[in-house]
Amino acid sequence: MATNKFQAIIEAALMVADYPLTVSVIQNLFKEEEQPSSTEIKAILSAIRDRHIDSGIELQEVASGYRLQAxxxxxxxxxxxxxxxxxxxxxxxxxxxxxxxxxQPITRAEIEQIRGVTVSSNIMKTLLEREWVKIIGYRELPGKPAILGTTKTFLDHFSLKSLSELPTLADFKNFETQDSQIQVQLALENSQSEPNDSEAIPQERNALLDEDDEGMLVPA
Known part of the structure; x- marks a missing residue:
């Protein structure tokens, strides 16, 4: 099959899919005897990205794969x-x-300590229902409080491939906006001077975090 035919099929799939497509999912669009290699698919994806530089849509790589978006x-x-x-x-x-x-990883009590106020149950319910946050374990403390972390759904929503792409506070120090992604970043200003209790338990962090889960913060 000609490369331009591969590109047309892949672009059409990206257009109609309601979820990001991984390279392996794209490969499975084709019969085994005509499947392009992962290297060929990535080259085609790069060509699709370049083709839309001056258009109203773009090819975005997020935690769950690739998608076309406005x-x-x-x-x-x-x-x-x-x-x-x-x-x-x-x-x-x-x-x-x-x-x-x-x-992250962080408990509800630690969040409340940083913010200085109680975290509303409705806020926690919404974060969990939207699947932006999930329970990744339980702290070995009385009551075994749940330990929270972000998900791939969170990264996908904010068009991020991994947590390393989160903007830094310096990026927005002198910039005000109503964009929700930047509001999240600016909201953290009040917590930067507070100690992170999870830093004192590196072994527990390593035990709880899945290094293959791009939605989670992987310890250095």
Whole structure:
């Protein structure tokens, strides 16, 4: 099969899929005798990315694979296609999410210690229901408090391939925006000076974290 035919099929698959596609999933679109290699698929994906540089859509690699998506700069116009507006999250919600993302693995009590206030049960319920956060283990303390971490769904939602792509506070020090991704980053400012209790338990962190889970912070 010609390369341009492969590219057309792969681009069509990316367009209609409602979830990110991995290289192996893309390979399985084709019969075994005509399957392109992973190297060929990555070259085709690169060509698709280049083809859309000046268009309204882009090829984005996220934690779960590759997807075609509208460029963020066009969201003010595209949002008019839907009557229901995207949810606006409270500062408390964003602070909680930011602390989990940047300080994981972490317990609810540790989040409350950093924020200085109780974390609402509704906030925790929403984070778990959206599958942005999951329970990754339990602390060996009285009551065995749950240890929380982010997921691949969280990374996919914010168009991130891994946690290493999270922006730093310095990136937004003098920048104000209503974008939810940046709100999450700015919300963390209040927690930076607080100690991270999980740093004192490196063995427990290593035991609880799955190094293959890109949605989790892998210890150095």
């Amino acid at each position: 460029k963020a700069e066009f969201s003010p116009w595209l949002s008019r296609l839907w009557e229901e507006r995207a949810p606006r999250y409270s500062r408390a919600f964003l602070e909680t999410l930011a602390i989990i993302a940047y300080r």
